[in-house]
Amino acid sequence: MTTGTFDAVVVGGGPAGATAATDLARAGRHVLLLDREGRIKPCGGAIPPRLITDFAIPEELLVARVTAARIVSPSAREAAMPVTEGGFVGMVDREHFDAWLRDRAVEAGAERRAGTFVRIEREDGATIVRYRPKGARPDAPLAALRTRAVIGADGALSAVGRQCVPGADATPFVFAYHEIVRAPCDAPAARYDGARCEVHYRGTLSPDFYAWIFPHGATVSVGTGSARKGFDLKDAVRELRALAGLDHVATIRREGAPIPLRPLRRWDDGRNVVLAGDAAGVVAPASGEGIYYAMLGGRFAADAVDEFLATGNARALAAARRRFMRLHGPVFWMLGLMQSYWYGNDARRERFVSICRDPDVQSLTWDAYMNKELVKARPLAHLRIFLKNLAHLTGLVPAWAREPAA
Structure with a gap:
């Protein structure tokens, strides 16, 4: 049963998808945001001032302001990196940050539904998005949405991308895992600082990436990542917590997910589908930073879809990747x-x-x-x-x- 007709369906309600839905709704497009709900990506939660400005992020979403970083070598030697000229890095908790972005999309005029994307079908020239509504029985018929365009912002293992975009199933990944723990109230200042990020480079903590301790106000993100199969991420986080004196504090939640290592060579299917965020592979190598790049990619995808809807020219969709790589390809x-x-x-x-x-x-x-x-x-x-x-x-x-x- 078809339950709606839209200019665009955005699959995935993280920073990329929520931003794309917001921008399309503000442009006057009839857009639906399809999100699974309840999924929190493991993420240090750092956002630069450029993101706060470009995407109008309110002060109350910042759970901490980081003014320095501490880089720790395998032999425990350290490099102190204070933020220059009195600046700061904002820290957000993805559980609340992503929810706020989705709410903003709805306020802008996007419709929102909770469910899991299953597949895209082509029927008599129309595009149908099939999904399983949240709470539906496994044997229940799938719901359907008729749409002119689709933005796949459904994460690193994007089902939209793997179905529609050539090469989307060949992206290398780092597998990330973190634990959100209570911020210590009795830790010596030298060991934990709520205004300082820590980045640890040690083979036992990650053989090919890094481990982190990022303050989130009342909580702390302690995590690591690796592309090496068989490496025990949970053991590495346990070791890091012990090194940092955080092994005695309460654990609030644990999360894990793959993080792409490089942008895909192609983001669109040449018809009416384009990818954004982790689905497009826009996580910075070496640093693993992804929130800013996801939101920018979502904005570029929205612009490309808006142009496609106005002209009917599917080549407009390729502009999303072209614009992004022109700006950030050299850095990546x-x-x-x-x-x-x-x-x-x-x-x-x-x-x-x-x-x-x-x-x-x-x-x-x-x-x-x-x-x-x-x-x-x-x-x-x-x-x-x-x-x-x-x-x-x-x-x-x-x-x-x-x-x-x-």
């Missing part, structure tokens, strides 16, 4: 190279953390993260970083330069 490429080399073993991780102590590296890293742009205005700083990286790569950095500053 550079971060991918960095991850493949520096995360390769503990000896390289040790050198990588020593590089993070460099003031030029810290300044340019924060500038690029906060503003989501490659910093090109300081060529001498880039040259110095290049030469220092070359020295580390060739092993020419003296031992004293790898020690933390006093």
Whole structure:
């Protein structure tokens, strides 16, 4: 039974899907947001000021303001990275952040239904989205939505993408796992700081990625990720909690999910389907950052669908990927190279953390993260970083330069 006709159906109510639905509704399109509900993605929850500004995120959604990072090497040497010029990184809890984004889509005019996407069918030139409503019996008939376009924002293992977009089933993944725990009220300041993120590079915590401790106000996200099959993520988080003195605090919830390692080569099917967010693979290599890129990808997908609806030209859908890669493709490429080399073993991780102590590296890293742009205005700083990286790569950095500053 068909239960509605829409200009667009957005499958998935995370940051990408909720943003796409909001933008399409604001553009006057009849849009439906189909979301499974109750699914919380494992995520450190960091959002840069650029996201807060571009997507009008209210202050009350920030559960913490991070003003520094602590980078920890395999040998427990540290690099302190204070945020430059009094800035901060906002922290959100995905359980509440995603729900707020979905509510905003409804306020903008999108219709919302709870259910699980099953498949897309083509009937007499029409596109039908089949889904199982939440709470429906397994043997109950599927519900159906008639639509002119579909945005697949249903996560890294996107059912929309795997059905409709060539190559969507070949994306490599990091598998992430985290535990949300109570923030300690008795921890020494040197071990836990509610205004500081911690990133740990150690093979026992992750053989090819990193582990993290991110403050969320009254709670803390403690997690890790790896693409290596057989690596025990739960054991790694248990070890990290013990190292950080967080093994005694209460665990609120546990979550795990795959995170894509690179953008797909194609985001649309050439007809009327386009992907966004994790479904399109837009998670930054090396850092694993995804919220900003998901929301931007959702916005670009909405723009592309709006153009398609106005013109009927399916080539408009390819603009979503083209716009995104023009802006962020160079950063993703550079971060991918960095991850493949520096995360390769503990000896390289040790050198990588020593590089993070460099003031030029810290300044340019924060500038690029906060503003989501490659910093090109300081060529001498880039040259110095290049030469220092070359020295580390060739092993020419003296031992004293790898020690933390006093």
